[in-house]
Amino acid sequence: MIRISIDAMGGDHGPETIIPGLAMVAERRPDIRFVIFGQEARVRPVLDAHPLVAERSEFHHCDVSVGMDDKPSQALRRGRWKSSMWRAIEAVKNGEADVCVSAGNTGALMAMSKFCLRTMADIERPAIAAIWPTMRGESVVLDVGATIGADAQQLIDFSILGAAMARAVLGLERPSIGLLNVGVEEIKGQEEVKEAGRLLRESGLTTLKYHGFVEGDDIGKGTVDVVVCEGFAGNIALKTAEGTARQIGTYLRSAMSRTLMARIGYLFAKGAFDRLREKMDVRKANGGVFLGLNGIVVKSHGGTDGEGFAAAVELGYEMVRAGLLAGIGEEMARYHGREAGRTRVEAKTANKE
Incomplete structure (x- = not known):
């Protein structure tokens, strides 16, 4: 039970x-x-x-x-x-x-x-992760409100947390990760985001696949399985998407009831509209998971x-x-153990020099 x-x-x-x-x-x-x-x-x-x-x-x-x-x-x-x-x-x-x-x-x-x-070992701040409906199915988006502002290491931690959730909920063995940014070019964005991208490329993590930077419209497209950002931008994106879904629903109801012909057309297309309403129902994606x-x-x-x-x-x-918690613990220990080993090697090299 x-x-x-x-x-x-x-x-x-x-x-x-x-x-x-x-x-x-x-x-x-x-x-x-x-x-x-x-x-x-x-x-x-x-x-x-x-x-x-x-x-x-x-x-x-x-x-x-x-x-x-x-x-x-x-x-x-x-x-x-x-x-x-x-x-x-x-x-x-x-x-x-x-x-x-x-x-x-x-x-x-x-x-x-x-x-x-x-918080779990090696995690400085938790994140709130949400399941986001996309054109391809579903994605995980985090952080959507727990941490306002995040440095590069915290964004990497969020990437590991989001990947673990994607494996648990979406059944993906090696989910793709994208960092939300103002453009996909490597020269764009805040220094923290650019540094996190560099570290993810060099991390050697085998349980996730780093895609690169993604923009706001990539969230709905489902370009990546996990979208990572700090909580200020993530919360605005979440509330904007929810408001847009309600706005479109209101427009459709208004248009379908405006004239007699529209009402008749709605009866013929009712099945399609029902499927659209179900897909856009924000209740289906309700629930943010506190990770970390x-x-x-x-x-x-x-x-x-x-x-x-x-x-x-x-x-x-x-x-x-x-088994979400166990999966997160194993991956965080693996990553931070690797980073500790890398730091020791770099220190020895510097001493020899």
Whole structure:
């Protein structure tokens, strides 16, 4: 059984959205069990209305919930040890759950996750990775909001983390990596990005294939399996793509209902439009994975519905089944061990000279 800890108070709608999402997962995944944390007065009535979830869950009352507008520092001071968010993360640390899922405040969730789980060996900063629908299928994009600004070494770490996730989720043995840049030419971009490109070319990593620089339109094309960037640019790209998908959907609905002939045409093409709507449904790609921690935490969009939250829970489920943490640990140890060996060789050469 895969055990998933749930912060039932997170998001814009709390348990009224989260528990119905768990009901969808419970119907599709018989090998899942839930450990739910929240305020009993709000959670229990919704939980009792979904007996399958109640049957597969253990519930823990928490007095405190983290607000969506709480500052991370405030959430840590007020919510440590007591809040539903903290206790859901702590369940992973204590081995009571395999993965934590929350739709709560992103900054607070990241701060608590780092404080409780700590970063893995050789990783300075964690990243948030998202699954991105593309013309070729799906890609992994990171970082989409955890780290604002990143040096060359952090971008390399993100590349290793993203490659591990692509192997786990997309089933790719040797995923291709691209660094998001303002152009594909090697002379363009910030010095940190150019240095990361040089180091990746020289890294000798056999579990990933470095493609080079990619631009913003390459994300949707699916030019590479993993797109790597720092969190400021990644978060803007993510929100822009989500907004564009909703904008196109609004345009289509408006155009299809404008005239009688348009409505008739829609009836004939309804199957095609249904497939397009499903492909553009941002709920299907809901869930950002916090990578680089000693435990798996998945962040769901706060404003999503039950179907979207179910997608985030199932993403966490797939991470556990694929052994994501073990894969990351092995690859990071291999890379940093190689770099340490290279440094020693360079030092000996310099001493001889």
